[in-house]
Amino acid sequence: MQKILIDTDVILDFFFDRKPFSDNAAKVFSLCESKKITGYITPVIIGNVYYLLRQTEKHEKVIDHLKMLVSITEILVIDRYTVIHALNSKFKDFEDALQNYSAETNKEIELILTRNLKDFKNSSLAVMTPDNFVKTISASR
Numbered sequence: 001m002q003k004i005l006i007d008t009d010v011i012l013d014f015f016f017d018r019k020p021f022s023d024n025a026a027k028v029f030s031l032c033e034s035k036k037i038t039g040y041i042t043p044v045i046i047g048n049v050y051y052l053l054r055q056t057e058k059h060e061k062v063i064d065h066l067k068m069l070v071s072i073t074e075i076l077v078i079d080r081y082t083v084i085h086a087l088n089s090k091f092k093d094f095e096d097a098l099q100n101y102s103a104e105t106n107k108e109i110e111l112i113l114t115r116n117l118k119d120f121k122n123s124s125l126a127v128m129t130p131d132n133f134v135k136t137i138s139a140s141r
Contacts, residue, residue, distance in 0.1 A: 003038045005103040006073065007114035008045050008095075010130050015053055015065055021115065024130035028113065031137065032072045039073040040109060042102050044095055046070070076102040090122045100125070 014025035086097035
């Protein structure tokens, strides 16, 4: 089973229904829910999504969204090792560095799914947009 890190932008596309991106985000989460892939997120992603959703929705509704998200994904660990690697990395965005190194440390994650490919140019992992990922998955069936 393919294991992927799902970046914040993909999750926000889904929850904010940002067209045309939300369709592929929904397909990715459907694949996670049906256990055809394993999606991973980090505590930082959860915090960012909470903060951004809370700008437009009540706390209870946001918590319901997050409960749904964590019910279909796995949560990676961000520890001292991850933070030190992120601090010493060539990533321009510290949060992206945290996501990347938590995924790399996992050793099972093959791919980072994001619409911001350039943000992960320093990653040793494969990086793909949801659009290309969904096309690849569909072509392999």
